[in-house]
Amino acid sequence: MSPRKVTSSLLPLRITIDFIPLENTDIIAETLRIQEAEEKEKYLQKAKKRDEILQLLRKQREERISKELISRPYKVKDKVHNKTPVVPETDSKDQEEVKALD
Template identity: 55%
Template sequence: METGRWGRRTGSEGPLGSVHPGLLVFTGSSEKDVALAKQFWVSATMNPHPESRLVSSSTEQRLPVARATGPTVAERSFNTEDYKIQQLLEKNRKAQEAEEKERYFQKAKKREEILTLLRKQRLERIEKELVSLLHKPKAKVPQTKKVLTESERTDREEVRALGQLD
């Protein structure tokens, strides 16, 4: 065995040397102490926290297995009577949907008729108001006499005096 650059021995050092070839230097120690020390340091190294691992080996993290999507054997062997009943029920359901659709269509049509009638009545009312507006007597707004302040009076007198000078 040879001694390496940092005082470590190169070559095979037994099972522990191959497991953890770290920066361990044991100079002046017996082989037994070196083996025990290496075993201690290998066992003392801490593994990363389970939270820091990207993939967990536990089965809790795995998604459930998808079940077969097709019909089972019992479902594939159906009765013709069941099939006829299902067809009859489907037919009835489609008939009910058609009736309901027709009812909604009738309601929408009636609503449009009502809105059209209301628009017509509104326009007639506006026309009548415009016609009657021409014949209504105009309300006279009583005019109040404006009271002039002292400064406004003096301003008007000065304007008159200037107008007379020309």
């Protein structure tokens, strides 16, 4: 295929629209209202689904906590050793030096 030359007859026509008939604006407005209503419905469905998910998560959390509370008395308790705090020698030396200064 050879490239065609563009002639003035093949150039697109430029049409300016000075006005839109009144009945077309009504159709456009109605279309916009329908689209907005559909979009609103879509977001309401998403919000409802989100609420359902959050409710399910709360329920699962409550069940987990109740199971934990039931099993808590039967769990093996870790032995806690009463340890005296270990004071490093440098701290005791510092304290002795401070007392000596007084």
